[in-house]
Amino acid sequence: MFAYYLQLGLRSLRRNPALTALMVIAIGFGVAASMTTYAVFRAVSGDPIPWKSGQLFVPQIDSWGPGQGRQAGDLPDALSYTDAMALMRAHVAHRQTVIYPVGLSLIPTGQTAKPIAAHGYATYTDFFSMFDVPFLYGSSWPVSDDTGRGNAVVITRKLNQRLFGGADSVGKVINLDGSDYRVSGVIRDWNPKPRFFDVANGSGFGGEADFYMPFTRAIDLQIGTDGNNNCTKVAAAGWDGWLHSSCVWIAYWVELPTAAAVARYRDYLKGYAADQRKSGRFDWTPAVRLSDVSQWLNLQHVVPPETRVSMLISLGFLVVCLVNTIGLLLAKFMRRAPEIGVRRALGASRREIYKQFLLEAAAVGLAGGVLGLLLTGVGMLGVGLVFEADVARLAHMNLSLVMLTVLVAVVATLLAALYPTWRAASVQPAWQLKSN
Numbered sequence: 064m065f066a067y068y069l070q071l072g073l074r075s076l077r078r079n080p081a082l083t084a085l086m087v088i089a090i091g092f093g094v095a096a097s098m099t100t101y102a103v104f105r106a107v108s109g110d111p112i113p114w115k116s117g118q119l120f121v122p123q124i125d126s127w128g129p130g131q132g133r134q135a136g137d138l139p140d141a142l143s144y145t146d147a148m149a150l151m152r153a154h155v156a157h158r159q160t161v162i163y164p165v166g167l168s169l170i171p172t173g174q175t176a177k178p179i180a181a182h183g184y185a186t187y188t189d190f191f192s193m194f195d196v197p198f199l200y201g202s203s204w205p206v207s208d209d210t211g212r213g214n215a216v217v218i219t220r221k222l223n224q225r226l227f228g229g230a231d232s233v234g235k236v237i238n239l240d241g242s243d244y245r246v247s248g249v250i251r252d253w254n255p256k257p258r259f260f261d262v263a264n265g266s267g268f269g270g271e272a273d274f275y276m277p278f279t280r281a282i283d284l285q286i287g288t289d290g291n292n293n294c295t296k297v298a299a300a301g302w303d304g305w306l307h308s309s310c311v312w313i314a315y316w317v318e319l320p321t322a323a324a325v326a327r328y329r330d331y332l333k334g335y336a337a338d339q340r341k342s343g344r345f346d347w348t349p350a351v352r353l354s355d356v357s358q359w360l361n362l363q364h365v366v367p368p369e370t371r372v373s374m375l376i377s378l379g380f381l382v383v384c385l386v387n388t389i390g391l392l393l394a395k396f397m398r399r400a401p402e403i404g405v406r407r408a409l410g411a412s413r414r415e416i417y418k419q420f421l422l423e424a425a426a427v428g429l430a431g432g433v434l435g436l437l438l439t440g441v442g443m444l445g446v447g448l449v450f451e452a453d454v455a456r457l458a459h460m461n462l463s464l465v466m467l468t469v470l471v472a473v474v475a476t477l478l479a480a481l482y483p484t485w486r487a488a489s490v491q492p493a494w495q496l497k498s499n
Contacts, residue, residue: 079395083427086391086476090431093384094472095438096377102443102464103450104370106457107268111255115195116356118320122150122332123352126309127295128345138352139293140263140363141311151187155331156317157324160187161278163313164264166289169273170238171226181222181239182289183274184261185281191217191250193318194260199223201233201248204277208247212283216244217275223249242284244276256457259356260316262363264290268454288312329353367454385479392427392483396420403487416488421480428476432469439468 110116123138124146142150147161162184169181190196191203200223204215216237223232232246257267285302291312298308319325329351336349354362403416439460446458 082391082395083430086388086427087430087434089384089387089391090428090472090476091434091438093381094431094435094468094475095442097374097381098435098439098464098468098471099442099446099458100370100373100377101467102439102458102460103446103454104366104374106256107370107454108366109256110357111257111259112194112356118318119193119356120317120319120325120328121354121359122315122317122328123354124332124336125347125349125351126311126345128347128349138350139311141291141293142313142315143309143311144306144313147313147315149335150315153331153335155328157320158189158193158318159316160190160193161313161315162186162190162260163278163281163288164261164272164290165276165281165286167239167286169222169226170241172238179225181273183272183276185276185278185286187278189318190275190316191248193316194255196253197251199249199251200231201246204247208277209279212279213277214242214244214280215247215277217248217250218246219250219271219273220252221271222273239274239276240284240286257360257365259360259365261290261314262360262365263314266367266451266454267360267363267365268451268457282306325353367450369450370454373449381475385475388427388476388479389482392424392480393486396483396487399487413488417484420484420487421477424476424480424484425473428473429469431476432472435468435472436465439464 112119122142123140124142125138126143126146127139142161151159151161163186164182165185166180166182168178170178184190187209188203188206191198196203199220201217203217204213207213208215216239218226218232218237220229223229226232226237227235232249235246236243237246238244252271254271258265258269259267261267292310293312294308294310296309298305298310317328319328332351332353336345336351339345340348360366406416443458443460447456450458
């Protein structure tokens with residue numbers, strides 16, 4: 064009977080090509096609009112490290128005090144050098160690291176080669192194990208390079224390809240701003256979206272870094288931050304004056320693998336803040352916060368508001384298209400009332416009528432899904448006209464989006480067909496036989 068009902072449905076669609084085309088176009092455009100915006104929303108709102116996001120936390124300390132033009136409950140997005148180093152020395156967490164962006168000039172070998180602008184991060188070796196950074200060659204630098212201000216560096220595969228043709232470069236030397244660094248490892252293509260560990264310094268959707276160097280080495284060479292540097296007071300002159308100021312510019316992350324470890328670290332953070340007040344450094348009770356990856360991304364409003372608005376608008380457009388489809392299906396089905404009456408009089412049940420007309424609607428939905436796929440592909444090309452380039456670059460067609468587009472088209476059409484089908488199944492055979 065399935066094949067028979069499918070044959071009847073296709074024959075009915077061919078009898079009214081204009082009406083069928085209108086329904087397919089309505090479904091196709093509605094699904095394409097919603098799937099295009101969903102692809103962007105999915106790309107920017109996904110969990111960048113789902114297998115570990117509940118174990119990675121950002122500590123925040125209110126080192127600025129009340130006021131400062133902030134809303135109630137807002138805390139600085141980063142830590143000052145004083146607080147970051149105090150937390151590092153305490154080493155209460157299972158793993159911990161500080162991070163800040165740096166911009167240096169890479170000086171290639173060869174007299175005619177020109178310097179290359181390179182962007183990276185100053186951090187600790189725990190960074191790589193905390194965030195599960197994959198290595199192509201070598202590994203991160205040893206702990207001794209953190210404590211001894213070693214000249215190690217980890218570079219990306221892209222930079223390794225540019226400098227060494229993709230060969231194993233572990234042990235080789237590169238020059239950054241006039242200082243030599245020994246390559247300890249080369250990481251694979253790794254650029255989580257959003258870049259959760261550095262969303263305070265940008266949108267989180269930019270290109271990957273070029274290198275990673277020991278934090279202590281960067282401080283020893285007085286390499287300033289290439290990111291945000293927020294101060295409530297003018298720092299004292301000189302490098303040491305800036306380091307010991309209230310300026311916040313260092314991201315701090317800890318790994319806490321259990322609920323007990325989270326509770327213990329939160330208690331330590333509160334105790335540290337209270338001790339800072341007792342010592343006279345603060346004349347207020349500093350608030351503290353410990354946020355995991357998902358909470359941190361929400362606090363930083365990483366998902367661009369235009370993606371949410373576009374998603375809501377496109378869903379509204381899909382609803383309008385479905386309402387129009389309901390009207391078209393109702394008109395199409397009720398025009399066949401005499402046919403339905405005859406079938407009912409010959410013994411067909413309402414259930415059989417439901418099967419026939421819902422299968423016909425599914426065929427419309429499938430055709431609308433195919434059209435929606437084509438229009439979604441076109442929409443992907445125009446995403447850059449609505450969203451920022453870094454965000455638009457993330458939206459792309461893949462197998463899951465293809466399957467979801469077809470599924471949404473079929474399910475949406477079936478939902479739209481429920482009322483017209485119910486009306487068709489409610490046709491009274493006696494009335495139709497008398498009137499015909």
